Amino acid sequence: MKILLIEDDPETADHICHALRAHGHEVEESRNGPDGLASARGGQHTALIVDRMLPGLDGLNLVRQLRTEGCQTPVLFLTTMSGIDDRVAGLNVGGDDYLTKPFALAELVARINAITRRGESGPPVTLRAGDLEMDLIRRAVHRGDKPIELQPQEFRLLEYMLRNAGRVVTRSMLLENVWDLHFDPRTNIVETHMSRLRGKMDRGYTRELIHTIRGNGYILRAD
Amino acid sequence: MRIRIFHTEGFRIAAIFVAIFAISAAALAIVTLAVVDQELRSQIVQFANADIGSVKDGYRTQGVREASEVVGQRMASPGASDFFLLQRNGSEKLAGNLPPMQALTGVIEFPHPAAAGRAILGVGAFVAPGLYVFAGSDLRATQMARQRILRTLIWIFAGALALALLGGTIVSRTFLRRTDEIVTTCRAIMAGNLASRISVRGTEDELDRLSETINAMLDRIAALMDNLKQITSDIAHDLRTPVTHLRHRLERARDQSSKVEDYDQALEAAIAASDDILALFSALLRIAQIEGGARRANFAPLDLSGLLTRLGDVFGPVAEDARHHLSLAPGDPVTILGDRELLTQAFSNLIENAILHTPAGTIVTVSLAHRNGEAVVTISDDGPGVPPDEHPKLFQRFYRLEASRTRPGYGLGLPLVAAIAELHGASIAIESQPGRGFAISLRFPGNMDGA
Numbered sequence: 001m002k003i004l005l006i007e008d009d010p011e012t013a014d015h016i017c018h019a020l021r022a023h024g025h026e027v028e029e030s031r032n033g034p035d036g037l038a039s040a041r042g043g044q045h046t047a048l049i050v051d052r053m054l055p056g057l058d059g060l061n062l063v064r065q066l067r068t069e070g071c072q073t074p075v076l077f078l079t080t081m082s083g084i085d086d087r088v089a090g091l092n093v094g095g096d097d098y099l100t101k102p103f104a105l106a107e108l109v110a111r112i113n114a115i116t117r118r119g120e121s122g123p124p125v126t127l128r129a130g131d132l133e134m135d136l137i138r139r140a141v142h143r144g145d146k147p148i149e150l151q152p153q154e155f156r157l158l159e160y161m162l163r164n165a166g167r168v169v170t171r172s173m174l175l176e177n178v179w180d181l182h183f184d185p186r187t188n189i190v191e192t193h194m195s196r197l198r199g200k201m202d203r204g205y206t207r208e209l210i211h212t213i214r215g216n217g218y219i220l221r222a223d
Numbered sequence: 224m225r226i227r228i229f230h231t232e233g234f235r236i237a238a239i240f241v242a243i244f245a246i247s248a249a250a251l252a253i254v255t256l257a258v259v260d261q262e263l264r265s266q267i268v269q270f271a272n273a274d275i276g277s278v279k280d281g282y283r284t285q286g287v288r289e290a291s292e293v294v295g296q297r298m299a300s301p302g303a304s305d306f307f308l309l310q311r312n313g314s315e316k317l318a319g320n321l322p323p324m325q326a327l328t329g330v331i332e333f334p335h336p337a338a339a340g341r342a343i344l345g346v347g348a349f350v351a352p353g354l355y356v357f358a359g360s361d362l363r364a365t366q367m368a369r370q371r372i373l374r375t376l377i378w379i380f381a382g383a384l385a386l387a388l389l390g391g392t393i394v395s396r397t398f399l400r401r402t403d404e405i406v407t408t409c410r411a412i413m414a415g416n417l418a419s420r421i422s423v424r425g426t427e428d429e430l431d432r433l434s435e436t437i438n439a440m441l442d443r444i445a446a447l448m449d450n451l452k453q454i455t456s457d458i459a460h461d462l463r464t465p466v467t468h469l470r471h472r473l474e475r476a477r478d479q480s481s482k483v484e485d486y487d488q489a490l491e492a493a494i495a496a497s498d499d500i501l502a503l504f505s506a507l508l509r510i511a512q513i514e515g516g517a518r519r520a521n522f523a524p525l526d527l528s529g530l531l532t533r534l535g536d537v538f539g540p541v542a543e544d545a546r547h548h549l550s551l552a553p554g555d556p557v558t559i560l561g562d563r564e565l566l567t568q569a570f571s572n573l574i575e576n577a578i579l580h581t582p583a584g585t586i587v588t589v590s591l592a593h594r595n596g597e598a599v600v601t602i603s604d605d606g607p608g609v610p611p612d613e614h615p616k617l618f619q620r621f622y623r624l625e626a627s628r629t630r631p632g633y634g635l636g637l638p639l640v641a642a643i644a645e646l647h648g649a650s651i652a653i654e655s656q657p658g659r660g661f662a663i664s665l666r667f668p669g670n671m672d673g674a
Contacts, residue, residue, distance in 0.1 A: 088521065102501055153536050179537050183568045184502060186575050186636075192541045 001046040001116060002026045006036030006062070007078065008054050012101070016049065019105040020112070033057025040066055045073050047116050049108075050095075052079040052086060060093050067094035074115040076108075087182065106170065106216045113167045127162035129209055130222035132201060134162055143201055153179070154197045161210060161220040170217035194218060233398045237391025244383055252376045256369055263365035264344060268330055270304045271346035274358035278309065282350045287311075290350060291318035297358070304358040306343055312353050319357075326355040335361065401430050405437065417445055447515070453620070454511055461621045462503065469496040506635045510620070513565065513642040521562045527598055527667070528553040528591050530566060535589060538574050546583035549574070554591035557598040559667050561647050569643040572636045573602040573663055581606030581661075596669070603662035608655045617653065640665075 003025050007013040010031075017027045028043060030036035033056035040048055040062075048066075052059040063075050077090040077098045087098045096115040099108060127134040131144045139155065141148040150158065157178050161169065171190045175181040179189065194210070202208040210220050274297050281293035290309060295318060297303045307319035314323045321343075322336055328347045335341035345359015404421065411419045420441060421434040476489030535551035542549035570589075577587040585606045592599045609617070616622045618641045621634045644651050644665050655661040 100505075151536070153540075181537070181567065181571065182564050183571070185571060187538070187541045187578055188544065189537060189541055192544050193537075196540055 001112075002028065002044065003047050003049060003112065004028045004030065004036070004039055004043060004045040005049045006030045006033070006040070006054060006059070007049070007051040008032060009051070012051075012078075015105070016108065019109060023109050025112075031055075033059070033062050037062050037065060040071065040073065041069070047074045047076065047112055049076050049078060049112070052077055052090070060089060063090075063095055064093040076111055076115055078103075104170075106168070107172065110168045110170045110173060110217060114164055114169065114173065117164065117167065127159065127165075129162055129165050129220055130207065132162075132209055132222075134159060141201065143205065148201050150197070150200060153193055154200065157193055157197050158201065161218065165220045165222065168213050168217050168219050173217070231395035231399055233394035234391045237387050237394065241384055241387040244387070245380065248376060248380045248383075252373065255372055255376075259368055259372060260365055263368060264362075267304070267344050267360045267362075267365075268346060270302075270360060271358040274304045274307070275346055275348050275350075275356055278356045278358070279348075279350050282354070287317065287354065290354070290356070294318040294356075304345060305360040306345065306358070308355075308357040309350075310355050313355075321357065324357070331357075331359075332362070398430075405430075405434060409437075412441065417441075417448065450511070450514060454507060457620050458504075458507060462500065465496065465500050465503065469493060469500070472496060503635070506639065507620075510635065510639050510642050513639070513646050521564070522560050523563065524558050525561055525563050525566070526556045526558055527566075527600060528556045530563070531570065531589055531591055531600065534567070534570055534574060538571070538578070542574075542578050542587060545578050547578050547581065548586045549578075550586060550588045552588065552590035554593065557591065557593065559598055559647075561667075562643075565643045565646065569640045569665070570600065570602070572640050576636060577602055577604045577606070577661070594666075598667040599664050600667070601662055601664040603654075603660060605660040608657045608659050608661050609653075610657050611655070614653045614655065618651075 001024075003020055005013060005016055005020075005027055007016065007029070008031050013029055013031070017029065020027045028039060028045070030039050033054040035056075036050070036054065037057060048063075050059040050063060054062065057065075059077060063077075066073070066075075074096045075094065077086070077095045078101060079086045079090070079098070080101050086100075090098050097111050099111060125135070125137055127136065133142045135141075136159070141150055141155070141158065157174065160174065160178050172184070174190050174194075175185070178193075181189070198208070198210050202210055209222060210218055213219055277297060278290050278293050282290035294307045294309050298307050298320060306321050308316065308321040308324065309318040310316050310323050310326070313326060316323050324333075326347065326349070328349065330344070331347055332342055332344045335343055342362045343359045344362050345357055347355065347357045350356050408419050408421045420438050423431050423434050423438070425431065472489065473493055476486060476493070480486050480489055531553045532551065535549060535553070539549045539551075574587065574589060577585070581587070581604050585604050587602070587604045590601050590603075592601070617637050619634075620638045640663075641651060647667060648669075649665045649667045652664045652666065653662070654664070
């Protein structure tokens with residue numbers, strides 16, 4: 001994957017570059033808005049990581065400009081923690097996801113993987129992983145021939161895991177996308193629902209599909 | 224001071240009025256003079272015509288002698304022309320007080336033969352062939368009338384100008400005095416005396432309104448400043464503890480670790496500790512931003528009942544795992560105007576409090592009720608409760624009940640809920656007695672029920 005990082009703070013940029021390169025991604029860097037815009041227009045990038053505050057041209061306007069020019073490259077915004085309205089503003093101009101500084105590098109990598117998946121195919125009617133099948137129209141889940149009864153919250157959780165099959169999803173990605181919770185809860189919401197879901201669709205099967213990545217999140221793997 | 228007066232709005236307005244008055248006074252003077260002039264001239268001509276008529280009558284009845292006599296009588300009479308001339312054959316003067324002159328007929332004006340600079344206006348006519356008569360008056364009277372009028376107007380104008388200047392000065396001085404007061408107060412505030420306020424006279428004029436507005440603004444600023452001071456000192460005091468702990472941990476790792484695993488563990492712990500500190504910062508900033516009212520832009524209609532039902536689904540299993548029971552009474556749909564994300568966080572916070580701060584077996588109830596047009600969300604539990612004297616302190620930042628000191632948290636949950644409630648214009652009420660459970664209610668006003 002070729003990723004363009006537009007970030008003016010050299011330390012943050014280095015930090016992110018190292019992590020992405022360690023995960024085998026190719027990274028191109030820009031240190032200000034106008035350069036970043038030029039690079040984004042020119043290069044064929046898989047994803048853009050754009051800081052909100054940039055010299056010359058701020059991140060929001062940069063992405064707005066790219067989107068009006070028809071550029072569809074997935075965008076992950078980075079911001080400082082002060083801006084609580086920033087997430088909505090970022091998504092409104094066409095950003096795909098949003099990460100507040102400081103963040104764990106694993107979180108960044110997981111989110112980059114998630115947004116680059118988008119647009120690979122049209123919305124499927126059936127999601128599959130191994131012998132697990134989810135029918136999105138009839139809202140039914142089967143594993144092999146056996147039907148699995150899920151609560152609405154569990155269904156949404158499994159749907160998100162299936163849509164991101166093969167990729168690590170973090171706790172905060174689940175909180176935001178499955179439960180629409182944009183804060184860090186003090187209770188084990190993710191663990192509780194995950195454990196119930198796994199109890200219904202994984203436990204007792206020879207091959208478990210959902211795996212815990214310690215200190216990182218979860219992954220649904222069929223192989 | 225004297226010079227500043229010329230730069231005041233009051234003085235400027237007075238000056239504009241003086242200018243307008245001067246222009247209209249000049250116009251009035253010109254018109255009046257023209258009218259008066261016209262009137263006096265026509266009067267002179269009228270007298271002259273009457274006199275000539277008399278002379279003609281005299282001549283017609285009794286000839287030249289009588290005509291001369293009539294001239295003599297007329298000259299002595301006060302209600303007639305001043306100057307007369309009766310002359311024959313172009314140069315022979317028969318009667319009158321003018322020297323012989325060219326026999327011009329009709330209305331004529333010529334210089335006074337004796338006094339330079341004066342003029343005579345009158346009417347000349349032939350009484351009979353060769354017999355010429357002229358009657359006329361000195362124009363001095365009209366000139367004098369004109370001067371009198373002009374002088375009067377100048378006096379009036381000068382008086383008005385003086386009054387306008389005086390009025391402008393008084394108005395400006397009053398205005399200046401009051402604006403000076405505002406300026407002085409503002410300077411005092413800038414210099415650090417934040418409690419100072421502009422005095423309001425109670426006259427409800429523009430300046431009073433301005434003063435009241437400035438005072439209201441100052442009150443708002445003062446409240447924000449207090450808030451800021453509070454946050455700053457909170458941060459200074461309460462952030463020192465976790466940072467100190469982090470430092471201790473790192474020091475210990477440096478001094479006591481020998482194996483790579485020890486260092487790993489210490490680093491993991493240090494990262495977790497810094498994450499906690501950052502989370503604390505975020506929580507403080509979030510409260511500050513919500514209190515600043517910056518988020519009202521995200522308000523949209525939302526169904527409280529639907530929101531609570533969803534939270535019930537999310538937290539039900541969590542409560543169950545903690546061996547609590549979450550019971551939901553979401554009532555009928557109620558639409559209010561609010562920020563979905565913030566309300567979700569506020570209610571989650573209260574539900575989590577109820578789960579985390581009560582023993583196993585506690586029943587937590589989330590309910591929505593309509594009372595007097597208000598939507599009331601209540602989160603209650605049948606746990607150990609909180610003594611009433613502690614209730615107000617629960618909303619202070621970093622305040623933690625003795626019993627919960629050992630649990631993780633910073634005491635920012637309820638302050639955040641309070642800030643979110645205030646942003647929505649909702650009031651908060653706590654009902655709790657030791658041993659009789661704990662209930663916290665958010666009362667949302669003016670809901671768009673049934674909308």
